[in-house]
Amino acid sequence: MSATYYYTVFFILYSVVAFAQTGNINGSVTTDDGRPAESVNISVKGAGKGTVVDRNGNYEIHNVPVGVHTMTASFVGLGTQVKTVTVTSGGTAVIDFVLPENSARLREVIVSSQLSANKPTVIAKIPLTNLENPQVYNAVSVELLKQQVITSYDDALRNVPGITRTWEATGRAGDGAAYFALRGFDAQPALTNGLPGLTSGNLDPANVEEIQVMKGPSATLFGGSFYSYGGLINTVTKKPYLGFGGEVTYNLGSFGLNRISTDINTPLSKTEKIALRINTAYHTENSFQDAGFKKSFFIAPALAYEVNDRLSFQVLAEILEEERSVAPVFFHSDRLSPLDFTSIEELNLNNSLSFTSNDITIKNPKYNLQGQMVYKLADQWTSHTVISRGTVKSNGYYTYIWDDVAGDNDFSQYFHKEQQTTNTTVIQQNFNGDFKIGTLRNRLLIGLDYYDRNVIDHGSGWGWARNVTPQGDVNYIDPFTGEDMPxxxxxxxxxxxxxxxxxxxxSNISNSSYGAYFSNVLNVTPGIMAMVSLRADYFDSKGEMNTPDDNYDQFALSPKFGLVYQPVLDKVSLFANYMNAFINVSPQQVFDQDGNYLRVQSFKPEQANQLEYGVKTNLFADKLYATVSVYDIKVSDRVYPDPQNPNNSVQGGKVGSKGIEFDFSAHPLAGLSVIAGYSYNETQVIEGNDNDFYSEPGRSPGGQGPQNLVNMWATYKFLGGKLKNYGLGIGGNYASRYKVIDNSQTGVFYLPAYTLVNASLFYNGEHVRIAFNMNNMADETYYIGYWSVNPQKGRNFAASVAYKF
Incomplete structure (x- = not known):
């Protein structure tokens, strides 16, 4: 037999012997007022073992070598507690800790901590620390939002490597939320607490506890109801806790920003574990341009009821009323003709012009209700049942500008009245197990989900209104006939x-999807973990209610695999993953070249597949976290215009995206925190149509974002002396020049590179927080875009005053 065989047998026998000489430790951690002490670090000295306390104050550490060990319970900013434990072979030692802090103080420190990389999350729908998870993700905490005086959800994502906004929320029906480029593909904030949370406008940050950006194709666990080729944006909302507290905040800033928000939490019973938390915000703001405004009211009540140690309920509602006047997207190409302007300088767009008025508005109300039941079936099994119901609307006027007829300085402006309502229903059932088969630890997820979407549209047709020039001149000459119009x-x-x-x-369209999935993380050894995941998804479209022949269904499988090797336990993690996403493609009518109807053509779902590998580190006693990863994504089965017949579509297009990302988070000194990131991405069409604007091989497809992105933010808070509780922050963003149009027929158009520098001063005391932030300090002129040109704000400030109780 080969040497490889003997090595394998030896490795297995050695692992079995090693596991036989280990035991487990579990217990609880509470504060001195008896509340669970979430997120406290538990470590076993000399054994390379540790974990983080869960939300119920419990922890478990597996496969600890037999013998006498020293255990430490600690958290940044709090004291530590040390105990001795004796671990026996195959046994379980129970060690409980009581921290000399009350729950309010602990929660303040938890919220203030930016170094949450080692905290277990449910991004994998299985409690895994960052080092255990083969997927790359980033999180923006509520504390960082407060430090930077962020009142716009979109601005929070400037702290995440590898993501950039390509245009603001338009409010239009179906896809009116802001667009981001993530690993070269479209991304929108489509998830709330891991469930579809669609919006047609902006999201209010008042109820945000954390924004999670999951990198790479992510349909295996979250379905194919929205694009996730480059990743997903998930909003984690604030949850009630058993204690009284909260804060009231007033924000003011440039361009008429006025905002008042409240966050109030209170227990509802002295004998039962019932708590209520209400977050509200009223926001008004004008534009940096000659017209444009935003006015919104948001309220989010949440109720938590812990019936007993095994059963708990949570109910969350989010209600947003928003009205805005939105500047139109400026499309400077007809996607066919050579570009009249090949640079920003030649286009000479007047950035102070909005091309709209405050009388032309759109309303985007949003309603979302989520209910969750968690039931501990046994010591090793937990059931999570979630029901969600959402409604989003677009009601008002949407307008865009584009180059109807090339060769002149005139751009047509079109208007449309949006009247669309989207209703969604989600039912999800997950079972989580943490158990051993022999000596091998398994963390298993088994899940079912149902997603139903109904879209009712009574919008108007599209009307040509006028011609405008980039400098603001207006005329009413029909671009096709040359006639003077009213x-x-x-x-x-x-x-x-x-x-x-x-x-x-x-229009009234309904469709549903039914998914079944599982995921298992197997500890081959304490430092080697393998993840295997699979989704089976059935999509059923009823199409138009009154059109029986447009129904269709599609089936897709979505696998996911991951490997993690920790050469230094809980310190260094080498990982690799294969991830998948898919999107269902609607059938299309086929006509011949003369326009005669032939048939309906069906298609398979599009597929995105990613290979990624990298390293994650947690060094110097939780003071330094870093991730470096390299990825390669291929999207196949894309539908594009038939090169032989423009009235037909064919399937088989391919797009590739590859890149590298670096993420860094450090706490080198008491009071000092630094986050930084860098990403490089290259996205291009591999197979497609040489004559199509979006699918010309060798070209960028559009919307992929700048190739190079850099983010950095550093804060220092004085912990003593006369400046105690004062602090300052500085950082910013860099984006390289961005190829928004890349086509052999039209030519190439770049948006210029830009560097933004932001800074803040703050005071964060026990009851009062005051912060002042200056953004774009150098007053940089810069743009974002898809295949468009969208001017951005110049120098601006934001300030806040908060009272905490």
């Missing part, structure tokens, strides 16, 4: 008159 003014009455004679939409 003026259309930027008032609701004038736009209604324009749209009144156009044929509108009367």
């Amino acid at each position: 003026p259309v003014y930027l008032t609701q009455a004038s736009i209604e008159n324009l749209l009144g004679g156009l044929e509108g939409v009367n």
